[in-house]
Amino acid sequence: MSTAIPKTMKAIQVEKIGGPEVNVMRQVPVPQPKDDELLIKVEWTGANYIDNYRRSGLYKLDLPFMQGQDVVGTVVQLPKTTNPSTVLGELKIGQRVWSPVGSSFAEYAVAPWWKAAPLPDGVDPRDGVSMCTVALTAMALVRYSYAVKKGDYILVRAAAGGVGLVLCQLGKYLGAHVIATTSTEAKAKLAKENGAEAVLLTSASSEDNVEEILRLSEGRGVHAVFDGVGADTWEENFKVMRTNGTIVTFGNASGPVPPFSPLKLSPKCLKVTRPTLFPFIATPEDFAKLAKDMTDIVAQGAIKFAVHKEYPFTEEGVQQTQIDITGRGTTGKLLIHVS
Ligand code: NDP
Structure with a gap:
């Protein structure tokens, strides 16, 4: 036919x-x-x-x-x-x-x-x-970029966006504590409805948000951050990671992250990965x-x-x-x- x-x-x-x-x-x-x-x-x-x-x-x-x-x-x-x-x-x-x-x-x-x-x-x-x-990307990030486990603390940036909302739901599905950031109260409400336990507004000071993220994650920081924002949140990520944590930087909504030395990772033995979907489904x-x-x-x-x-x-x-x-x-x- x-x-x-x-x-x-x-x-x-x-x-x-x-x-x-x-x-x-x-x-x-x-x-x-x-x-x-x-x-x-x-x-x-x-x-x-x-x-x-x-x-x-x-x-x-x-x-x-x-x-x-x-x-x-x-x-x-x-x-x-x-x-x-x-x-x-x-x-x-x-x-x-x-x-x-x-x-x-x-x-x-x-x-x-x-x-x-x-x-x-x-x-x-x-x-x-x-x-x-959106969903395939979120899936690849939580399986391959950092394999999210029950009890993990994860931070999702731009949590009310296309990828962000699916990341919040997947984090909850996998048993993680999802902490999120976004720009408005309305977006924060949506992120909560989609699985985030706590949502911080990017309009607050970075110092306050860092303090709160650390408090919410046993004082030790998050196991992984999923960040599609890029430039604006890059430096803050280093302050909220726990030792041996993974920074998953997968987008540049605010601009690309700057070049950096691997030595930047050493104080907390961090890992950084910069995934894109297509190699995962090649x-x-x-x-x-x-x-x-x-x-x-x-x-x-x-x-x-x-x-x-x-x-x-x-x-x-x-x-x-x-x-x-x-x-x-x-x-x-x-x-x-x-x-
Ligand atoms: P979103 O729906 O998440 O929209 C982008 C969001 O980024 C905005 O809603 C905003 O959320 C936030 N943001 C922060 N700073 C800025 C800024 N300066 N200008 C504009 N937006 C800003 O988009 P997508 O779901 O399509 O994609 C999310 C991210 O994931 C993007 O960076 C995208 O490139 C990336 N991506 C990567 C893939 C990959 O394979 N690596 C595949 C798919 C997406 P808020 O107001 O809450 O800050």
Whole structure:
């Protein structure tokens, strides 16, 4: 069975480095899947902070490039050379799938056959968008970057954001004491509702927050900090770690962390890791393992996804996601409704 696939499609492209306005809608060829790839008709995609790093030039890509890395949609073409079946399920034409693949601000997207999975029964397609980057990233951080254990004290920065809210829930699910930081009372309330035991406001003085984090963590500091804020929270992290703790720095919302000497780690024998999601899901086995881990936890109801807002799939809609997420006014996931 085949579905009529057009020759061209609408897609958001970045043709020069700059502000949100450099995201422009173009009519481009529908991508041609390789023999081992699927073609997906995109229904929903979502904004991620990384969209801003790419179009502002912090992360360097060859121009022009297409934006986006979350896909929820329907399989319209199967791979020619493979039977697309993994522990996550079998893929068929017409099947609704979720997939963390790039160039997703478009009407069609291609994915390696093994990097797409059937949307589990009972999961809203809009929640499938959060599973792609946000939840897989949080899952990788608490399993591989620092393996969170029962009784650990962990600190989650930007706790009401897309990744932050899932980290709070995963921390609680794993039995850790979750301490969080965020910028407003409303965000603090949300972080608490999602598993944080204590939430501190970044408007308080750093000295006060350090003192409170140490008090909350047996006077010894946290076992790990999960920090997507970057520059602004970097120095404070060193003051709230316990001996042999792990600083997981996974983003640059306030700017990248500065270069530093390993000697900076020695007073507390600290570890620093700077993970990104994609190496953790670079093979069929690795993707299937992490995705199954995450979807099993979702199926238990231990992770719920928050949506900030649904945006239209227009030039203005996509630009607005980037204005909003960098403006610090968002919580949870920013969705883009493609079709
Ligand atoms: P968020 O929804 O968390 O939005 C970013 C948040 O960062 C803001 O809401 C704000 O929270 C906080 N923030 C602190 N300082 C600033 C600032 N100067 N400007 C803007 N925001 C600031 O985004 P995502 O969930 O998409 O991503 C969170 C972080 O995780 C990002 O740094 C992102 O790059 C990173 N990430 C990394 C991945 C990886 O593979 N390494 C994958 C996915 C995300 P508050 O107001 O509470 O301070």
